């Protein structure tokens with residue numbers, strides 16, 4: 477169901493066939509944590525900005541509105557009226573980053589909800605059950621996300637537990653996919669590689685999970701505060717040990733430059749809150765760098781955010797108008813910036829796919845990076 481269509485160096489151009497349609501890779505998944513992309517972006521909007529995959533979060537939807545509610549309403553696709561692929565994050569990262577007091581045990585994690593403080597338990601089986609109720613296209617394995625500065629003995633123990641949890645995730649997913657009332661009995665499962673910035677732990681873990689024959693493989697625990705050099709060093713080390721004939725997903729990454737570098741190292745799935753978060757703050761991406769639309773220089777600027785951009789926003793609105801909306805705290809200002817930014821990312825992925833197919837990825841990457849200097853235009 478996943479095929480590599482072309483290669484250029486380590487960069488791969490792939491296609492993942494799912495029960496909810498085809499995903500052309502490399503792909504940037506658009507993050508809608510609580511079943512909506514922040515910035516008042518609707519499903520109709522996503523259809524207009526080339527979104528292929530929407531990403532929602534298990535932990536957030538479990539605490540509100542509750543995955544049992546979503547299941548009774550027919551699953552996430554029906555609930556949010558989106559018929560294309562959805563990936564659900566396992567909740568692991570949020571349990572470790574958002575939740576207050578927590579205790580990690582072999583069976584799973586005990587913690588308090590960040591909404592109302594109530595006690596919650598989540599282990600591999602619970603995460604799979606929630607994701608099965610949500611009925612996403614791709615479910616992520618439940619893993620521990622240790623701090624990037626965790627010491628080596630802790631990291632080794634943590635990664636061993638993550639491997640044991642992965643075995644339990646796989647078994648539970650198999651069971652759930654066989655139940656008569658499961659909404660999506662063809663739900664896919666991606667495993668997650670951990671190990672911080674220790675190359676040897678990463679590689680050992682990659683070999684272990686590669687042998688487990690999963691539908692795809694993610695690299696987790698990066699982009700959490702380490703340097704870009706460390707991130708690229710780990711990718712150089714670990715990607716060659718993940719199955720080539722399966723999707724390779726770098727979780728939570730990143731800037732356009734991070735994505736361009738990671739594609740060059742064999743990664744083909746990405747997700748990140750940057751385009752929507754930056755958009756909500758009036759920061760917009762262009763091929764000449766990022767602009768801050770709050771800047772006074774745009775007060776009388778009748779040009780679109782980026783000349784030549786084919787997005788619905790740039791075909792209609794001026795920098796001056798969007799700046800006014802942002803200054804007046806009109807919600808529309810944020811929304812227009814978020815839509816342009818997601819379109820920018822989705823279009824860059826399209827260009828990346830084309831460049832890999834043509835065998836000119838390195839030239840494309842160099843040219844793209846040379847122009848995105850970060851200066852204001």
Ligand SMILES: [Zn+2]
Nearest residue numbers: 785787790816
């Ligand atoms: Zn645009």
